Amino acid sequence: MGDLSKNGVTSIMHLPDDCLTIIFHALDNRIDRESFGLTCRRWLHIQDFNRRSLQFECSFTILNPSSLSTKSLDVHTVHLHRLLRRFQHLESLSLCGCRELNDSGLTRLLSYGSNLQKLNLDCCLKVTDYGLSLVASGCPSLTTISLYRCLNITDKGLETLATACQSLKYVNLSYCSHISDNGLKAIAQRCCQLQAVNISHCESINGVGFKGCSKSLAHVEAESCKLTPEGVMGIVSGGGIEYLDVSCLSWSPLGDPLHGIGFSSSLKILNFRMCRTVSDTSIAAIAKGCPLLKEWNLALCHEVRISGWQAVGLYCQNLKRLHVNRCRNLNDNGLQALRDGCRSLSILYLNGCVRVTPFALELFKSHRANVCIKEEEVMCIKPYYSPFR
Template structure:
């Protein structure tokens, strides 16, 4: 009887896969999760099918692009195919930095991409429209994709937009072949789109956003070729909360940015106009009156803003908390007084010593507005609160 009892005893190896999945998910220690699959082939399968994200060793942050090693970016199509076969439930995949990966390397996505929701292809220079069409066909659930510095055009972007209707977040920065045509396909097909990064896409004027969904709340458009009509298109959805339209002096003049305050951007909370040297009082006054919920405004190196502009900010920006006025040549004592007497919620003022403001005016500001932190900086401040909107 004792022998029969020992033979009928169960062990953890007799547990069904559902129980093993539950045990694996409850492991808090990273080393325990990594060693789980070393037990046996069955446990390895459980570990593999439970993995939801994968990042290659050569993946990198776009903020550290200068440190990218060409020798480390050698992931080939065969290696990628094997990994996709092994990890079949991936929701997030980063191939950033795989600079030699060709379009054909993405062919495995047609079998193992249906669950993929986030895909990062930063600096994958070998990926073109053909590769993007493979992504579109194999990843219908995609909600976030980064194509930073990829060699794609409007053709591939249109294919992606028509297939990945759940797309919410896309990075097209430095994709020089993208024009308003591609942006139009994106805004007309992806009705849940909330964030677009397209900085340094100098063939984009902004008109492609005309009639965009109200879900669009975040836009990075530094050094794009925005035009007044394009500005109207960008704010046409009415949901924009964050806008980086810095470095536009080379393509838009004077009051061209006044359309931001035309009445469609009433939800705007953060706006970056740094290095828009030609933005004038008319544009500043329109934005100050038309965007009542502004919390942060970067006007660094905006030399054409004068007394009327500063007075408008002081009187109309009742919710402004952070203001960047670094190196504004025409910010004088009277302009600073207007900011001091208004902007009742101001908590941080970024300023530089290279302006027409006297020491007395600064000291008076500190005396009357003791609760405002003045950060006197020689360098232009770029610390905009970029993540608050999406969080």
């Protein structure tokens, strides 16, 4: 640099790595960052050193139509080992859809996973409990893990994960058919910072594994689960639930298990879509016990009758969005109860309610002109911050 200064010659190529790193971080355009490493090997090394996330084209989370082929990208052990050796400071890694990846492919996480905070293993069908133990040992800083359709993961793997990764906040276990409440219990009790869990379509879970969970648990998705009354009480036992999805609730020989949701005083969004057996008793308990409720999906809840609708109208004074599509027992009197109550209501999703007459609907519109009535049916309601979008 001294000789260059004497000759009056300067070049960005002679800047130290620290300065080039600052320049790299100042690039706010993804294309510019990718082009940075094409300059020379040294700049490529700086780009690799500063890379914090890695996501494969086979990942279902990439909205690229060309990647949605029936054939997945064959990411094998050797590929992942090379990439982890190249990008040694990753904080986020998505292997979603890498169906050929097996346990041995995760061994490099023992050396290069210490900074990893987010890991997506969705549909990694060959990953077993042993692979999850490698993740647990190599990634102590993990806060988010998604195991959607990891069919070879069992309670044993979850217990190992919960013991080693106690900073976990977001855990997706949906469609993991071999886990039960025992594995869920390990996650719920050992991970004291837990904020969100997805157990949708986990047929062996009834919810009791949530018992004793931290108050930080605010988001639970349990679509198509076989919840019991004790399981529902387990879900709400921490006292912090704000979002709950129990849509498509499986029939229970014990009857309607949803009464206990009425103890969720912090609840803001509740999805009951296709809970065909939910009773007026549960509806009334929830309407009374959840004063902060802002959105409630009751579409296809056929057993909600006049006393249930009256409870919603009387007690749900903070409710802004209500879904009543295809509710077989919503009639003119029930619609009147909603019209005369629910003073904060701004959107009513209503169609296919065969017992509601056109006259009652027009009367609702004239009395509540500020409420927008939409005929569309929303299949899924989630908060804007949802970790499982």
